[in-house]
Amino acid sequence: MKRIAIGIVALLGISLISMRSRPRLAAAALQPVETPAQRGKAIYEQTCLPCHQADAGGVPGMTPPLRKSPYVQGAPVKLIGIILQGLNDGVEIDGDTYSNPMPPFGAVLNDEDIADVLSYLRGHFGNKAAPISKPQVSKIRQYYSQTIKQQS
């Protein structure tokens, strides 16, 4: 009986760990010591790279670059909002326009994921801005969920 209980606890533990680190980040999850920067990089490569590209150079005319980006280095409130809610405004940077929409990632990434990937971006690809914390993301997420509640 005790063995079974330990087994269940172990299984729960494994499933909790895998939930936290998310199965789609399996490669990163294998690393014994996973820093927020490593997690941020893994999330970038899995989730952002297909459109924003390996060098964060974006796609001319379609997807904005994230390197030396006024958006990435700008106000955290706005940046977190874009990841949570998506963006379809036709971004303009330095007179160049970008036409493809960004879907919302609020349901795909949790608060820690978002904090890690944004902190990674703000410290890489020529960006120099302070990291973003999980509570900062939680606060913005809460704001949007309340706004949606009020609207509905």
Added chain:
Amino acid sequence: MNILNKMSFPTIIVMALISRPPETALKMPRGFHVQVVADALGTARHLAVSKQGLIYVKLGKLKGGKGIIVLEDKKETGFGDFIGTGMYIKGDYLYASSNTEVYRYRLNDRGEVIDTAHPERIITGLLDRHEHNSKSIVLDNNGNIYVNVGAYSNACQLQDRAKGSTGINPCPILDSAAGIWQFRADKKDQTYADGVHYATGLRNVVGLDWNQSLDQLFVMQHGRDQLFQLDPDLYTAKQSAELPAETMYALKKGDNAGWPYVYYDQFQKKKILAPEYGGNGHTTGGENAIDPIDAFPGHMAPDGLLFYTGNMFPERYRNGAFIAFHGSWNRAPEKQKGYFVVFQPFKNGKPDGNWEVFADNFAGSDDISSPSEALHRPCGLAQGPDGALYVSDDVKGTIYRITYNNN
């Protein structure tokens, strides 16, 4: 050069404005040569060459406040304060599109625009919701102009490009986009209500041409993106880098090419039901949709199409199709590809044999991970009065002139 002698109008052939080889040496079949006619025009989208040899280039971003650049022997001038993609010459008119409108300018007998400040606006109010907003144009021989209106969506999901979001059925985008509209070329201020909804189910067309030997509209569709990112249970990253095909259609009035419900799988050679509409990568669909006449690898972005009718190139090129591929972005994390101009031989109005890379190395390297690494990306194609082929590049704005001389 016999064709020139037969012409009754004065012929000016624009010579290279820049007397140096292109920065990235293009690779072409033996006997073909390239000159750089202009560079640094910026986002040079489509272009047209008058029968006198004047080159008109439509810009996607204003240069010195001008949206159309004219290249005439040793001289570069501009006019038009709107950005866009479409540029076409038919009869005595130059046609140009913004992302919502189409204008035409009267040409004089030297091929020059008579009044650059007062074009006639022939079409207005076309949809522009950012995504796939460029409007490509071509004319037939009966006074009609054809305009592409691209879908403001990838796969008509409830939430565009969001994982897990299902396709809307029926797709509401199809009423005013994702198709080709036909208008009269000589009527002012036409709107959707004045036009003919000529073909539907085309996600986004940028390259299109009127095939003179068949008297028929041909278009190149940009196939959908992100099969793996949106449905990783059904597609691998590698499959998603190759699928679906970029497709060529020979259109008739009323045709439906099937988007968003199906995509074309060039390996299975079938129209496959899109995963957003219940597909699994194998189930076919689109029974009422037409099949493509030709298929190319995924995501290479065919932005220019031209059926060659000149006499300068060898006989096998006549009535065949040149296609300017802009090059991919949606192959990541695989290497990007397709920054080249392709030739597809035709026989009796049908593709004949395999397509071949005609002009390569626009990007300056075969090893491109991200499209912003490409030095040049082909976009528009035009044929000069002597049969030379012109290619525009919308990274730096280089205009290439490709000629043939076997000596």
